[in-house]
Structure formats: structure tokens, C-alpha cells
Amino acid sequence: MRLNDDNDEEEGPKTMSQCSIGHLQPEKSFVIVGYALTSKKVESFLKPKLEGLARNKGILFVAIDQNRPLSDQGPFDIVLHKLTGKEWRQILEEYRRTHPEVTVLDPPDAIQHLHNRQSMLQCVADMNLSETYGKVGVPRQLVIKRDSSSIPDAVTKAGLILPLVAKPLVADGSAKSHELSLAYDEYSLQKLEPPLVLQEFVNHGGVLFKVYIVGEAIKVVRRFSLPDVTKRELSKNAGVFRFPRVSCAAASADDADLDPSVAELPPRPLLERLAKELRRRLGLRLFNLDIIREHGRRDHFYVIDINYFPGYGKMPGYEHIFTDFLLSLAQSRYKKVNSWKP
Numbered sequence: 001m002r003l004n005d006d007n008d009e010e011e012g013p014k015t016m017s018q019c020s021i022g023h024l025q026p027e028k029s030f031v032i033v034g035y036a037l038t039s040k041k042v043e044s045f046l047k048p049k050l051e052g053l054a055r056n057k058g059i060l061f062v063a064i065d066q067n068r069p070l071s072d073q074g075p076f077d078i079v080l081h082k083l084t085g086k087e088w089r090q091i092l093e094e095y096r097r098t099h100p101e102v103t104v105l106d107p108p109d110a111i112q113h114l115h116n117r118q119s120m121l122q123c124v125a126d127m128n129l130s131e132t133y134g135k136v137g138v139p140r141q142l143v144i145k146r147d148s149s150s151i152p153d154a155v156t157k158a159g160l161i162l163p164l165v166a167k168p169l170v171a172d173g174s175a176k177s178h179e180l181s182l183a184y185d186e187y188s189l190q191k192l193e194p195p196l197v198l199q200e201f202v203n204h205g206g207v208l209f210k211v212y213i214v215g216e217a218i219k220v221v222r223r224f225s226l227p228d229v230t231k232r233e234l235s236k237n238a239g240v241f242r243f244p245r246v247s248c249a250a251a252s253a254d255d256a257d258l259d260p261s262v263a264e265l266p267p268r269p270l271l272e273r274l275a276k277e278l279r280r281r282l283g284l285r286l287f288n289l290d291i292i293r294e295h296g297r298r299d300h301f302y303v304i305d306i307n308y309f310p311g312y313g314k315m316p317g318y319e320h321i322f323t324d325f326l327l328s329l330a331q332s333r334y335k336k337v338n339s340w341k342p
């Protein structure tokens with residue numbers, strides 16, 4: 001491993017087929033990052049600019065071959081991954097046990113915590129973050145495990161206020177896990193398919209904040225979101241409206257001409273507190289939060305979604321932030337190893 005030489009120049013990256021690990025002797029001079037990602041993710045994240053910048057900073061990305069034992073590959077300093085399935089989780093857990101010198105981003109069981117929309121937001125609810133800069137909570141929600149006919153009753157008992165957003169309980173990255181609906185009346189709730197989470201819809205002026213976290217770094221962007229639902233609309237409409245993947249289809253709202261009270265970003269100190277707490281409680285370093293501000297209440301925020309290893313490719317300047325993060329990991333690992341030496 002070679003430490004950061006701060007050479008930021010971007011040049012065309014070499015792919016692994018152009019430069020074999022053996023030829024470069026990377027275990028001596030490079031931070032080797034093994035990655036196990038879907039082809040979609042490789043395309044959106046591992047762009048030439050990132051690979052080029054990384055290479056100039058002494059970082060080499062190497063694809064993990066899922067058909068070969070992980071221990072036979074590398075050696076890696078860091079393993080980056082976002083794949084699903086129990087088998088893969090077990091492989092990673094075993095690898096973490098047998099290779100404590102490798103930083104696996106992030107631990108599979110911590111990621112698993114985000115694959116359920118109830119446990120996902122539990123940390124935020126437990127934190128009950130309320131301070132000078134504002135209050136952060138989660139919308140009131142109810143989990144329905146089975147029996148759709150019981151939903152109207154359960155909603156009344158829980159005192160949830162319509163409209164409600166219905167989200168599949170499982171958030172495992174599958175297309176189905178992103179199929180959401182907006183329910184305007186209690187009766188129609190029976191049409192929904194459990195297991196799901198019913199969450200109060202919070203009017204927020206049609207704009208949400210995506211808060212990207214990469215280790216200690218935080219970056220916020222604005223995205224268009226679902227528009228507010230007025231009382232009049234609520235009284236006029238009935239039924240369940242399915243909506244496709246709004247958050248990914250939604251355009252950036254960073255350059256839009258928005259009402260300043262809607263556009264104003266959440267206060268930095270609040271986000272720093274929140275990110276720090278969540279990093280600790282979730283045990284994760286790579287994630288993002290979808291945050292909304294209750295319309296008309298400047299300092300009332302709600303976290304509505306947390307995603308592991310999100311679309312960093314859409315985060316401005318992610319190449320620099322990510323490579324700096326990888327170097328900081330390698331450096332702290334290097335210091336630790338050397339402090340053990342007599």
C-alpha cells in the first residue's frame with residue numbers, strides 16, 4: 001500500500017485487463033479495492049473519471065470474481081460490495097472472519113438492517129433528535145404483516161391520518177421493493193398487499209433532500225418529490241394510487257426556481273449530528289438519507305428512507321470525496337498495523 005501522494009491529475013484509467021495485479025505489484029504500492037457490484041452499479045459508480053482519479057492517488061479497483069473463492073483473490077485492502085442474497089452474505093462474513101486485515105464496506109448484518117423499512121427508521125426514531133437547529137423524526141407508521149382485510153381497522157386504532165404511503169416492508173433493492181402507493185381512503189387500504197409499512201404522508205412542498213454520506217463526508221442535493229396533497233384533494237379523491245420509482249425518476253431540483261422556504265437546505269450542524277449518530281448506530285459508512293421538511297414548518301424534518309451504497313454517481317464531486325475516503329481508510333489501517341510493531 002502506498003500512502004496518498006495528493007496527485008489529483010485525472011488521466012485515462014487502465015482496466016485490469018490492461019494491467020495485471022502481478023505485473024504492477026500492487027500489494028506493495030497501491031491501495032487495492034476489490035468490488036462486487038451489479039453491472040448497473042459498475043456503470044453508474046465506477047466511471048472512467050473515478051477510476052482515473054483513483055489511480056493517480058494510488059488506488060486500484062479490481063473486480064471480484066464471484067465464481068472463485070474470495071480468499072484466492074486479491075489481496076485486497078478494502079472490499080466494496082452491494083449484492084444481495086444469503087449465500088453472498090455468508091461468503092462475506094466468512095471472509096471478514098478470516099481476513100480481519102481487510103476493511104469490508106460495510107458489514108453485511110449492518111446492511112441487512114436497512115432491508116426492512118421498519119428497522120431502517122428505528123434508529124432515527126430512537127434518537128429523537130431535537131436541538132437548536134431543528135427537530136428530526138420519522139413519519140408515524142404502522143407495520144402490516146398479513147391479512148389486508150384488517151388494515152382499515154388497524155389504521156383507525158393506530159390513529160394514523162390519511163393520506164398514507166404504502167411501502168413494501170422489504171427494501172432489498174428489487175423492483176418490487178420500490179413499488180409504492182398513496183392511499184386516500186381507509187376502505188381502499190384493503191387492496192394493498194402485505195407485508196407493508198403504512199406511513200403518514202407529510203406535505204413537504206414537492207422537494208426532498210438527499211443526504212449522501214461517505215464516511216465523515218456529507219453532501220446534500222435537492223430532488224423533486226411527490227407534490228403536496230391538499231385537504232380538498234383528499235376529500236375529493238378515493239382509492240389507492242400506485243406510483244412507480246419516483247425517487248430515481250425524479251430530476252435534480254438544485255437549479256430549479258423554488259420557493260426559498262422549500263428550497264432551504266436543512267442546517268449543516270443538524271445534518272452533521274444526524275449523520276454522526278447514524279454512522280455509529282447503524283455501523284455503516286456508505287449510505288444516504290431521504291429527508292423532507294414539513295411544509296410551513298421550517299425546522300421540522302422527517303427521514304423517510306435510508307439506502308445503502310446509493311447512487312453516488314449522481315452526487316457532485318463524488319470522485320474526490322470517495323477516493324479521499326478510501327485513502328483515509330487505508331491510512332488508518334496502516335497506522336494501526338504499524339503501531340502493533342515493536
Ligand SMILES: Nc1ncnc2c1ncn2[C@@H]1O[C@H](COP(=O)(O)OP(=O)(O)OP(=O)(O)O)[C@@H](O)[C@H]1O
Nearest residue numbers: 139165178199200201202225226246247248304305
Ligand atoms: N412519508 C412520506 N411523506 C411524503 N412523501 C413521501 C413519504 N414517503 C415517501 N415519499 C415520497 O415517495 C418517494 C419514494 O419513497 P421512498 O424513498 O421511501 O422509496 P424508495 O423506493 O425506498 O426510494 P429510493 O429509490 O430512494 O430507494 C420519496 O422519494 C418521496 O417523494
Ligand SMILES: O=P(O)(O)O[C@H]1[C@H](OP(=O)(O)O)[C@@H](OP(=O)(O)O)[C@@H](O)[C@@H](O)[C@@H]1OP(=O)(O)O
Nearest residue numbers: 041044172173174247248307308309310311312
Ligand atoms: O444507481 P442509482 O443511482 O439508481 O441508485 C439508487 C440505488 O440503486 P442501485 O444501488 O441499484 O444503483 C438504490 O438502491 P436499491 O434500494 O435499489 O438497492 C437506492 O439506494 C436509491 O436511493 C439510489 O438512488 P439515489 O437515492 O442515489 O438517487
Ligand SMILES: [Mg+2]
Nearest residue numbers: 247290305306
Ligand atoms: Mg428514497
Ligand SMILES: [Mg+2]
Nearest residue numbers: 171305306307
Ligand atoms: Mg430506498
